[in-house]
Every structure is written in C-alpha cells, then in structure tokens.
Amino acid sequence: MATPRSAKKAARKSGSKSAKAGLIFPVGRVGSLLRKGQYARRVSASGALYTTAVLEYLTAELLELTVKAAAQSGKKVRRLSPRTLTLAVRHDDDIGSLLKNVTFSKGGVVPTVSKAVAKKH
Numbered sequence: 001m002a003t004p005r006s007a008k009k010a011a012r013k014s015g016s017k018s019a020k021a022g023l024i025f026p027v028g029r030v031g032s033l034l035r036k037g038q039y040a041r042r043v044s045a046s047g048a049l050y051t052t053a054v055l056e057y058l059t060a061e062l063l064e065l066t067v068k069a070a071a072q073s074g075k076k077v078r079r080l081s082p083r084t085l086t087l088a089v090r091h092d093d094d095i096g097s098l099l100k101n102v103t104f105s106k107g108g109v110v111p112t113v114s115k116a117v118a119k120k121h
Helices: 004-011 017-021 027-036 047-070 082-091 093-098 115-120
Strands: none
Touching: 017 027, 027 047, 047 082, 047 093, 047 115, 082 093
C-alpha cells in the first residue's frame, strides 16, 4: 500500500543544506557564488558542499593558529590583529606553504636577521 503524499513530505527533513551537513558556512550562497563566477559551466550541489566544507576547515585552522600565536605573545589579547595572523601563518609549515604568496594588509613581516648581517657581528 502506498503512503500518501503528505506523509512523504512530513517524513522529509527540512532545513538548509548547511544545517544538514553540519556546517556553519552557507552552502547555498557558496554554490550561488560558484555559479555566478562562472568558474565552470556546471556546478553540482556536492561541489558547493565540498567547497564550503574546505573553506570552513581552513578558516577554523587559521583561527586556531592565530589564537595560539596570540597566547604565546604573553600579553592578554582581546582582539586578533592582522599582525598576529601573519605571524601565525608564517610559523606554520603547512599553511605557510599554502599561503606563501599572500600578503596580509597591515600584517608586517616576520622578524628575522639576515645570515650575512649575523656573520658580520
């Protein structure tokens, strides 16, 4: 015996794609931006979901590294600055290699002494 249509609709899980996937970033918006940007002729729903998950993971990793770098500075930090983000990224091997050509606005540079200068003194 077939179930009525209203029962099928009630059994379906409602909610956003992000909620179904357990993500914070919006899957629908990322999918729209992928289609609008014309990066490919066609964009699947799973492609938007995967891209959103990767973006959320990378953001969480960057935030975690920045918080650790701020805690290591010894000061009580209430706000994360671009400088702290730059130092955190440059000291991490994996994310540093991923973002090696990225310039953070007002991030400064990593404090180092050149080998040539160090040998003279």
